[in-house]
Amino acid sequence: MVHSTLIAPLYVDPVMGNDANSGTRSNPYRTLTRALKATPSAKMIQLAPGTYSSASGEVFPLVIPDGVIVLGNEATKGKGISISGSGEYRSQSFGTQNITLLLQGDAQLIGVTLTNPMAKGTGVWIESTSPTVANNTLTKCGREGVFVSETAEPVIRDNLFVQNTIAGLVMARHSKGEVLRNVVQKNSLGIAISDFAAPLVAHNKVSENSTGMAFSRKAHPVLRHNLIEKNIQDGLLINGEAIPDLGSPQEPAGNIFRNNGRFDVRNVTSKKLISVGNQLLVSQVRGLVELVTLPENSVQPVSVKTKFTDMAGHWATAFVEALLKKNLISPFPDGTFQPDAPITRAQYAALVAGAFHPVAKRQVPEFTDISKDYWAYDAIRITAQSGFVSGFNNRTFRPEQPVLRLQAIVSLVSGLSLSAKFSEDLVNYSDRNTIPKAALSAVATATDNKIIANFPDPKLIQGNREATRAEVAAMVYQALVAIGTVPAIDSPYIVSLPIIEVE
Structure with missing residues (x-):
């Protein structure tokens, strides 16, 4: 059943709250700054819609401690929940920086819109930590939306990086981690990876930037199944001694490069770049790039016509x-x-209800966070009654989780x-x-x-x-x-593995 552990949060409301309150749902704090001082007693901070800025009482930079989750609205990527401001932070390698927010340990930032209006301002600073930045909008920062440095290994997923002055995301020094399913568009530079950084960069859409991705020095990122298109200059620019992993015969990369203004891939280094299993036109490649043809018996994605605008070439x-x-x-x-x-839980319930026409097997209470006019109300009720999903022990369903x-x-x-x-x-x-x-x-x-x-x-x-x-x-x-209602679809990603039985 679809279920997870309940965490009692602190609540913050910049419009109706008061920092003299207790931080409960009915008596929220006014500032995130105040809530962060109370995190020894709570590990989640729930933000209400509004603007969190110096004008509302915030003190920047905001520091999210290890283990703390700051949660806005992940379903809308933080629409209407705006954190905007800047303060000085002393980096161990980069000196004094103007940042909005620092993530420590395995802190999580989820579902907010974040802006640093300073001319050289950074939205989120990550240095030698392993936090999660997910389902946020990083926009109109004076320099970059997120900066990752030293030995950091963050998970940066499902964010929107848009209209940042210098770059959407910058990763430097020996940083690694995962950059997954982000939309990076209309920045001067979409994703910049430098020094010895070697993150996994997969399933991102990088479009309409001046340059889509730029790798420099000895960076060695791994690129898989990204869509890099419609960037004004180059889709991918490789400088210095950078050698990105663009696939191997054993693991084709599956990146799609198309319709970039100057070149899809431009390698200005003296080292040959090997490309395996990427969608690339030879005429759109500049520099030492070898396009490897896969053996005839290797697994190739099946071309399926699609009515969706974002499904062409997708494995599913x-x-x-x-x-x-x-x-x-x-x-x-x-x-x-x-x-x-x-x-989301609501989307899943709707799909399951339509696919399997489940029959009620048990009684379940009404969920307190779903009204009868909610779009997935009926689907959630029948999937809960039939045993496909369950609610939480406070009678909530959390449809957007x-x-x-x-x-x-x-x-x-x-x-x-x-x-x-x-x-x-x-x-x-x-x-x-x-x-x-x-x-x-x-x-x-x-x-x-x-x-x-x-x-x-x-x-x-x-x-x-x-x-x-x-x-x-x-x-x-x-x-x-x-259950025998549809024919099988052949795919190398459907698992059929030997199982060891226990006697």
């Missing part, structure tokens, strides 16, 4: 189009499917009452040790029924990662295959 297109033909999904108003965005991959897998097995398998070890999952013991049987059952979709590596289940809309579409379709 066949599954999404099949669900579209069954009227189980529909495009957003702009014609997109947003395949790499996290799926993302679904984790393991939650989706367990939900499908449980909701469909599939015949259980028992296994102490799913030997071919390289991250099998991350599967909780209580979920081993469900994962084994889903694997046996060929429900699980793992992209880009079929051997990585990544159960604790938020499930994307494409992944859930594929798994729901495969669950329909498992």
Whole structure:
């Protein structure tokens, strides 16, 4: 069932709050600054709509301590929840900087709009820590939206970087981490990676910047399945001694470069760049770049016609189009499917209700955070009554909260009452040790029924990662295959692995 642990937050409201209050839902603080001083007693801070600035009493830079989650509205990427300001921070390597917010330890910043109006201002500064920056809008910063340095290993995912003066994202020194599913557009420079930085940069859309991506010095980022298009100058510029990983015969990169103003890829170094499995035109490449042709028997993405504006060449297109033909999904108003965005609990309930027509098996109380006129009210009720999903112990459902991959897998097995398998070890999952013991049987059952979709590596289940809309579409379709209502779709990302049974 789709469920997660309840965390009691502190509440902040810059319009109705007062810093003399207790920080509860009914008596919120006025400033995030005040809430941060109270974090020993709470690890989550919930922000109400409004502007958090010096005018409202904030003291910059704001420092988010290790273990603290600052949460706005992740479904809208922080629309209407604005943090705007700047203060001096002394970096161990870069001297005095003007920043809006510093993330320490494994702090999380989720669902806010953040701006640093200073001429050389940075929105979020990350230095030698491992925080999460997710579902935010980083915009109109005087220098860059996010700066990552030293040995930092952040997760930067599902954000919108737009109209920042110098760059959307900058990563330097020995930083690593993951840059996933972000939209980076209309910045002077989309993503800049320098020094010895080596992050994974995957499933991002980088468009309409002056330059899409620029790598310099000895940077060695790994690029996978990014869309780099319509940048005014170059899509990808490589300087110094940088050598990005653009794929190998064993792992084609799957990046798409197209319609960039000058060159799609421009290598101005003296080192040859190897490109495997990327969509590139030879005429749009400048410098030492070898375009490797894959062997005929290697796995190639199947070209499937799509009615969605953002699904061309996507690994899950066949599954999404099949669900579209069954009227189980529909495009957003702009014609997109947003395949790499996290799926919310409400979206998941709606898809499951339409796909499986579940029957009520139990009584469940009314959820206090869903009104009867909410768009997914009926779907949420029937999926809860049928055992596909469940609420929280305070009678909330949290419809806009993302679904984790393991939650989706367990939900499908449980909701469909599939015949259980028992296994102490799913030997071919390289991250099998991350599967909780209580979920081993469900994962084994889903694997046996060929429900699980793992992209880009079929051997990585990544159960604790938020499930994307494409992944859930594929798994729901495969669950329909498992119960015999639709034909199978051939895909290298649908898992069928040997299971060791325990006698």
